Amino acid sequence: MAGKPSGGRGARFAGAMDPAAAALNASVHFDRRLLRDDVRGSQAHARMLVVAGLISAADGDAIVAGLDRVATEFQSGGRALDPALEDVHMNVESRLIELIGEAGRRLHPARSRNDQVATDLKLYARRAALDIVSAIDLARVALCRQARAHAATLLPGYTHLQRAQVVTLGHHLLAYAEMLGRDRGRFVDAERRAAESPLGSGALAGTGLPIDRARTAETLEFSGGPTHNSLDAVSDRDFAAEIAFACALLAVHLSRFGEELVLWSTTEFGFVRLGEGYCSGSSLMPQKRNPDVAELLRGKSGRAIGDLVALLTISKGLTLAYNKDLQETQEPLYDAVETAQQSLAVMPGLVAALEFDVGRMRAAAEDPALGATDLAEELVRHGVPFRSAHEVIGRLVRRAEEKKVTLRGLDAGDLRAIDAALSPEVMAALDPGRAVAARTVVGGPAPAMVEREVARLEAELTALGLEP
């Protein structure tokens, strides 16, 4: 049909694209995610064209209203995007022209698909970043609540997955709140750094028409104003890489949480029971109660890292300005974002439904070996140089192993034989509750410190309008 943009090929070409090439080139199956951003960007552009005197007010109004209709048609599912029109942008413009005629043909001056897709993708990315920030906050609320409930619940802390020192469950859970807090900061930074509007950069070289880029930037809430270099603006996908990185590191954190849930829900550890809504059974083994969701949280990290690699590698070695390779940056971004969203979506319910076996944790925390460091510190308090204290306790551990008893099972003779300083008073440091309560250093596991950190987190979350 004359007058319709034919997927960007224009009058320049006599024939159609080769079918295999068209398949390689197709993007509507993924760039449909940009529909609402595309419409929003085009509306801002049209309104600005009116003010700049490049189109009439009537045409501007017709375009804005027409775009609303286009959006509704495609979003409602009443109308499908046509792959023959290459991408979502051409679908929108083409349908607009069908709906409103001549006025629709006046939408595209002073812009190009290059600045258009850069704008759409940045709008999407910023939305996605803020959405993930909210989802992170909900996960932090859930962790905060469980941490408050378990501020004084004892369990072994591990290094190298060997029992190391007694800690509190609230402290353990808050470690994940810390990680998520840093993740949040990265998304906020990424969103802020993406706050410059590419719209008006044209295909690569701006435009000679008297447009007002600051106005469209403001309409689209790009608080950083317009970008400062048109060649960079149309070829920049840093914001996508930065968000994909934030997603990948978030996914790594969730993988650690997932690993621990898998581990803790083993028969051997038995520290936690996942909510039934987060488990699956087996098609063969009738007794199984598998922590599928925790495993998926773990596995998704590989996917997110892969998305990041794709984004960075695609951008490697590209000359200025726009290159078609950049189309390939969309899917990894979408996948990274949606993986993050899906993973975070399970967190509030998953965390809230965790049933900790407090008795089993407490029993494990009674393991006297966990108090070895506390013993050493007690010796230091009694004036023994630390290195010497470390050696004394090392001998104590070996003696206990030889006798096949725990540290508490050594008798007074054993203690005397090792070091005179090992008085009953000193040995009392082995009590797990006493040991952990003493570790009131900032960031320490003592119940009092956990409560302090919970309060700090609550204050932050409350200030964000949440109810932790």
Added chain:
Amino acid sequence: MAGKPSGGRGARFAGAMDPAAAALNASVHFDRRLLRDDVRGSQAHARMLVVAGLISAADGDAIVAGLDRVATEFQSGGRALDPALEDVHMNVESRLIELIGEAGRRLHPARSRNDQVATDLKLYARRAALDIVSAIDLARVALCRQARAHAATLLPGYTHLQRAQVVTLGHHLLAYAEMLGRDRGRFVDAERRAAESPLGSGALAGTGLPIDRARTAETLEFSGGPTHNSLDAVSDRDFAAEIAFACALLAVHLSRFGEELVLWSTTEFGFVRLGEGYCSGSSLMPQKRNPDVAELLRGKSGRAIGDLVALLTISKGLTLAYNKDLQETQEPLYDAVETAQQSLAVMPGLVAALEFDVGRMRAAAEDPALGATDLAEELVRHGVPFRSAHEVIGRLVRRAEEKKVTLRGLDAGDLRAIDAALSPEVMAALDPGRAVAARTVVGGPAPAMVEREVARLEAELTALGLEP
């Protein structure tokens, strides 16, 4: 409905999965690719169960016929896979039971979804590998034809993208045929290494029922027979990683080809014009003829590398045997395979439609600097040690730069001043046609050698039933 497998949860669970967890867990949107492999695997299993006396012949027949109906229903699009049933396996079994009743409930003994999905995925992977091998061969046919046509077409060869020595276009194109030949070998090896059947490994521990794994292996054309360790068999995704690697390296090769087409179709190089069916225009700049397909061939490599990273990273640190993380290995495999398939699909047409500007290539090949090495070799033929010859020509190049002339533009006085050996006879080595014709070493660019290599490739492709 009682009697239907409910997504593997079985009677073990009272409630349903949390919706966010179900979304995270869902796989029918991607594992639908396994439909035909799943049906094929189940039919093999059912037939074996009859022979083993575990089900009746009538039940076996009913299952096999029922599975054909199930496959048809889903493939025709008449029936959609139900996400509530988790995966394609449960969809197939559930629908089978609906269709044939009690007999359908007798299909699953002595197997589990764990060995079932491992089998399906291996069947898919092997099919995919062989399909890619065929697509590689078609690309090699196209390269072979163009190489034959251009066995004697001169152009500059480059190192560091600096003009280096004259070569022939046929030689240049055959370099890609070599790369694709190695890629082919990797897919063949991967397919061969995946030729052991996991079916019958159960959930992790085999089965005590008297099944015949060799029989199902044979039915499913697993030429390596059954796998040798059930724990390994259900958790092995090496074949997926190996194919993804082969896809990634193939994609890297195609990215090099794409880069060269982008470069050669610039105004500055002007060596080639892509077929119109492989180009796009611009929504803003009416004159553009963009080599989109070549750019996408280049960009897709990032995606394939990302898929490989995902696969490897997901598998890191997994304990024996099956873990849910393995579900995440499917999508990167599919994406790697489909990326390879889509990229290869454009190659025959793209290569065939290349219009080389032979005149421009020839003109560039006349650049006398390209003959510097040939001059040095000519001096060696006249007895000059190579290092000395290299130095003489180095001085020649600097002299020509000082005089702002080409090597051929230096006069007899210049030559004498540099080295007495630089006779007119020696300087004749600068003729590009003569120079390249002389390089008849094995694997060299002389037209005679290109023809020899074309013949070798033709013979190989003909033996494969192709018409190069």
Added chain:
Amino acid sequence: MAGKPSGGRGARFAGAMDPAAAALNASVHFDRRLLRDDVRGSQAHARMLVVAGLISAADGDAIVAGLDRVATEFQSGGRALDPALEDVHMNVESRLIELIGEAGRRLHPARSRNDQVATDLKLYARRAALDIVSAIDLARVALCRQARAHAATLLPGYTHLQRAQVVTLGHHLLAYAEMLGRDRGRFVDAERRAAESPLGSGALAGTGLPIDRARTAETLEFSGGPTHNSLDAVSDRDFAAEIAFACALLAVHLSRFGEELVLWSTTEFGFVRLGEGYCSGSSLMPQKRNPDVAELLRGKSGRAIGDLVALLTISKGLTLAYNKDLQETQEPLYDAVETAQQSLAVMPGLVAALEFDVGRMRAAAEDPALGATDLAEELVRHGVPFRSAHEVIGRLVRRAEEKKVTLRGLDAGDLRAIDAALSPEVMAALDPGRAVAARTVVGGPAPAMVEREVARLEAELTALGLEP
């Protein structure tokens, strides 16, 4: 030797490590980079122990002075780190004890190698980030100077590597200054987010001794104060991943610059000549002048992406708190940082030494096809709807191709036959200088806008104490 820490094995073990295990475990060949941070951290710790009353002032002084000696010994090369002592931390402490005796044995209470290495590595990472920021600024100075000199130098701008529209060289160079500006922001953010001190987190669970973490944080210039969770603090390597990501994206930007230099220094483009100090010759081809440095800038991006993948993958699925895997996070961080530093180090000289062939660029910019968009915009100025203008120019381009002339070579009859609007006045928009001067939109390539952006960048760099 009694009294010396034996690589952390302590009295707990009877025998030595297996040699192959020791080789796998060895770290002094890379963690020697932490020497000065380790000494600095230990001195801060010792001073705090004095204030906290845990060691005497005399012991504290002896430790601080002794550590200075240890640092000097190792840094001067007079003393080598001993691999048998596992790592730099044990080497320092062991040598300290040799030098000052008993007092040295009082350094280690209330800390562990776990919080010690986390602290050291953060100190290193923050130093590295700031160092890279400075190096980025020097690269921006060089780009700024060349951009100023070439604010009005015309050359073709490219999309899809096809000539698109005329731009200015200054504008092109400033695109890289924009990328580097964003990179700078990422390093600054990463450094800021790493500003919490892990010291005092102990092995995983803090300490019961009355230490003052805020004091050591302040001494070590951790402006964020102490970390808030000991389990997180000893296992957090987010800062390493974040810096590695910033390095990877920086490397991708430099790879784009490298690619363009390689391209522009081809015979075919001929836009630039690299300084001789940045090129290499050939061992065989005497005439070669290869842009090795530009190629390495391009290739190094692969390495940086690999480092990032290593860091993220290593952290996947690790349980709380410290795990030995974290040792493997050091080398990728060092490699990413040093790759960034080496790459940036060449930038000022490389950029300053670029000799642009202004005449060749100008000649290429005369290509009339570059003005097609400007023509279309001129038609829009005369009231033609953009889509229609785009089509008119599309027909113009095809007509010119048919006649094998440039757009300027079409005669009045051709123009009339296509569209009456194509008056000589309109066709004057094809003049490259006029076209580019008209594109004065924010971020546009007009010389006036380049000067404005140069001034903005100069102001920023001057405020940083540099002389752009």
Added chain:
Amino acid sequence: MAGKPSGGRGARFAGAMDPAAAALNASVHFDRRLLRDDVRGSQAHARMLVVAGLISAADGDAIVAGLDRVATEFQSGGRALDPALEDVHMNVESRLIELIGEAGRRLHPARSRNDQVATDLKLYARRAALDIVSAIDLARVALCRQARAHAATLLPGYTHLQRAQVVTLGHHLLAYAEMLGRDRGRFVDAERRAAESPLGSGALAGTGLPIDRARTAETLEFSGGPTHNSLDAVSDRDFAAEIAFACALLAVHLSRFGEELVLWSTTEFGFVRLGEGYCSGSSLMPQKRNPDVAELLRGKSGRAIGDLVALLTISKGLTLAYNKDLQETQEPLYDAVETAQQSLAVMPGLVAALEFDVGRMRAAAEDPALGATDLAEELVRHGVPFRSAHEVIGRLVRRAEEKKVTLRGLDAGDLRAIDAALSPEVMAALDPGRAVAARTVVGGPAPAMVEREVARLEAELTALGLEP
């Protein structure tokens, strides 16, 4: 010095390289690994030049003997490689000329550093692959021995890290032998595919001199003869990527083994105790016995994946033929190979020193839930359709959970209430020894099958000259 190759710059350049550029460009600190391959390749080249009549026999002898001296000097450490000469190749040739004079200047005709480094690197890669194959075999010997010793040792098998079914320890260990067996195959394939000699491909375009490439290929044991395309030969690093991939997948397998050792040596599992030579202690916690080596095996996988990414990404988009970026392919290859070698080196000792706690494993294997599947299979043997059997056992499991007893703790009334088929005879299937002994399917865990697989592996290893 006249007559020496000056790092490849030759007479072409007036000045030296910029120091920062030289630092970026430097390679002797890593390509020193190629010394022996470089010398070997040059000797083969020299001998061929004699036969081809390009140099005299006396010169050939002088070169061969001189190269031996050069190798000895550098290898003994008596002489250091000079970074000013760029790389190992120029160091060798330069020193050769110093030692033997004029004859040394006759070594380089008909080759270039481009084919030289490709040849050296392939020689290295093939050596490395074969070395890793041997190391894999030694690891398999160790696994085979432990598997034989524990063919009948019972322990729980896990899926999703939930106890699933009883298996045997020998079976579990053999799963790793299977993985390593596939790894072996990949290295063998990679080595075979790298068996074509690039030597004689020149800089990119072969040579016009009458050399005999088949002869040098044979001398250097390249069983595939010379490569078939000079442009491909000098730019091909597929062999490096393929070996790096094989290393990465091997590392993933070892990461799984490492993860299991970490897990099994926890207090909670307590299935194994690592040899003291493979553990470390804590600088703070005196009782710790950390499985450092197992953790490093796990962590190293991230590094190997990073190396692979680097190799693939570096090669992306490179035009023919040689580009300097390829220099960056060396370090990731070396790192991948050395990581594999170091990891494998610990395996024989680590595996041999594992002390399994057979009693604890056996006790865990008594968990009646592990027999649920065996029960279901027993019901199938009694004619119950599998899906029905699965449901019956599902109800049994829920009933046992409600009563807080094990499956064996349910009384006859419970059983009857659930299903009449649950006779005492059927319930006897819960005995772990009986259950596992029944699973004699190929690849199953029954002791008899483990012994069969051990015998198969022994036969293979014995045929390789090893003593399993």
